[in-house]
Amino acid sequence: MASGTALIYDDEMTSYKLLWDDPECDIEVPERLLSSYEQLKHYHLVERCIHVPVREGTEEEIMLVHSSEYLEVVKSTQTMNEEELQRVSENYDAVYFHPNTYRCAKLAVGATLQLVDSVMSGKVRNGMALVRPPGHHSQRNAANGFCVFNNVAIAAQYAKRRYGLQRILIVDWDVHHGQGIQYVFEEDPSVLYYSWHRYEHQQFWPLLRESDYDAVGQGKGKGFNLNVPWNKVGMGNSDYLAAFFHVLLPVAFEFVPELILVSSGYDSGIGDPEGQMNATPECFAHLTHFLMQLANGRLCAVLEGGYHLKSLSESVCMTVKTLLRDPLPQISGEMAPCLSAIESIQNVRGAHKPYWKCLMYEVPPVKTAAAIVSKADAHLLPVSVQVEMEMNAQELKTFVSAFDAELVKEEKALLSLQNVLAVLDKILKKKVCSGIAESSVASVSTTFALKHCFDFGLQRVLCIVVGDMDLELDLDDGKILLMNICQKQQTEKTNSKYYISLNWKEDAERNNFFCAVLGFILPVAYSYQPDLVIIVIGPNRSLGVNGISLLTCLLQGLAESQILVVIQDTEIKLVQSVAKALSGVSTPDFGAYAPASQENVLEIKRLRDQLQQEWKMLRCSVRD
Ligand code: TWS
Ligand code: ZN
Secondary structure (H helix, E strand, O other): OOOOEEEEOOHHHHOOOOOOOOOOOOOOOOHHHHHHHHHHHHOOOHHHOEEOOOOOOOHHHHOOOOOHHHHHHHHHHHHOOHHHHHHHHOOOEOOOOOOOHHHHHHHHHHHHHHHHHHHHOOOOOEEEEOOOOOOOOOEOOEOEOOEOOOHHHHHHHHHHHHHOOOOEEEEEOOOOOOHHHHHHHOOOOOEEEEEEEEOOOOOOOOOOHHHOOOOOOOHHHOOOEEEEEEOOOOOOHHHHHHHHHHHHHHHHHHHOOOEEEEEEOOOOEEOOOOOOEOEOHHHHHHHHHHHOOOHHHOEEEEEOOOOOHHHHHHHHHHHHHHHOOOOOOOOOOOOOOOHHHHHHHHHHHHHHOOOOHHHHOOOOOEEEEEEOOOHHHHHHOOOOOEEOOOOOHHHHHHHHOOOOHHHHOOHHHHHHHHHHHHHHHHHHOOOEEEEEEEOOOHHHHHHHHHHHHHHHOOOOEEEEEEOOOOOOOOOOOOOEEEEEEEOOOOOOOOOOOOEEEEEOOOOOOOEOOHHHHHHHHHHHHHHHOOOEEEEEEOOOOOOOHHHHHHHHHHHOOOHHHOEEEEEOOOOHHHHHHHHHHHHOOOOOOOOOEOOOOHHHHHHHHHHHHHHOOOOHHHOOOOOO
16 A cells, blocks of 8 residues: 655645635635645644645646636636736636636646546555645536636546546535536546535525535436535534534445545635634544545545635644544544534435435334324324325326226225325335235235336235235236135135145134244245235134234244235224234234144145145155
């Protein structure tokens, strides 16, 4: 692993400034660079770094991000007088030009690329470039927010081209949203862009809707744009650390970047008039330290904003000191993120759940959802069970029109279907783990539910029907394993391996169902390995509440506990008992154990003999 830290700085980048009166632009001053470099000298950090000279970025390099038309506009400002400069500046938001701006902007690009080359060639492990003008707001055809060329975006494109990198992480800890970087890489999954920024519900500059947490990227780039909008000022060390712990770092470790570019603005630090935040310089040491654990330590920090000269220069020093691997300073303040920060963090995590395993495989906050006909009974369910409202009519139409509309002519059937699909959809999308749906026409609902499962991409669904029910299903392809637990002997309606009829009569007083569940249902179910279990309780059920809750409890070992229970009955006792079993609020009482009747024992034996060749988990004797 390479060692050493590069520092790239040149006095020449202080050679432009605002020439006229403009309160919007007068904070971006040459002293920002001068005082930062002075402070680095003061702490003897400059002499500990490897000095790398700046160069100009070439036109070709600039055009990795910007249009030639825009490049020509910027070039033309070199020879303009003050009046002309002011006129060009007015074409952009929060921008000023000076005759030396073009030269400095080219040096800022070149300095950034020199840093990338030093790190990528192994000359150094990491480094920092102190540059002006900053870059993160500038766009293909526009200067914006003091930024002329997008130094960091150009560096990422350059690193992809020159070094064939496939994954680059850009961390923008400046207090403003680097929308310019977001636009460049929105559809690019090879560049992960992370930015936190003062947002205040879109009331803070640059006042963009697309700075919010729900801008996750587009097309192939979905999931590769992470925005953490701060909706209050005063965010401090613990808020920044929380955003790193709960958003950036888990995703970054899953992304496995090959290079990290930091849009290193310090207007997010304490004392800055723009950011109004409270993070102390030590915080930047810790942020740097965490990022150094990724990408083999290949980290390039490039200056963006920062307007409180003392805070800026101390924070720059903390960053460089950490890059040099000095011990970390103690971080101050009560370590508790504020409510508004937690809310933002929760929102980003929610928006990115579909794209990152580290966010996806969390225990769903709601374990069980229930859609029941009588909402008045809702209070009888365990409190942790979420009671569902119906799916809206439009959503339902999209499900139904895709299938045989004949089946759902009746209003009653439509309402039932609504319940079942609403809960199923939540399970499939992993918003809840399991669910219960009351349905007056369980057979129709189940047929639709199964169809929806396969549209969603499931491979195998175990469907256990308790009671009498006729399901018109194609069972030949093995995508459904249908087990029917019923009272009367079924005339074998199919010879499919995937249809099993279990003739069962339960003792009304005591639970004799153990032997069927353990001796037959579980072994077959585990042999099948379903992605989802659907239990349908139909009319004329031969199982009591105890038997059904036993079945429900023990099947939770399959399909990551994703179970849908469809109940035709509206008996609240049954719903209650199943809800208890699924939510796990209490260990259910299965009733006293009872040995099975002779009849039942023979039925299990018959099925076992008949099916153990196909379902190998049924075997419990070496003789047969
Ligand atoms: C900083 C653009 C106030 C609120 C928001 C000066 C007035 C002022 C200027 C533009 C600006 C400032 C950056 C970009 C930056 C404001 C102002 C924006 N601007 N970007 O007090 O640092 O990283
Ligand atoms: Zn900024």
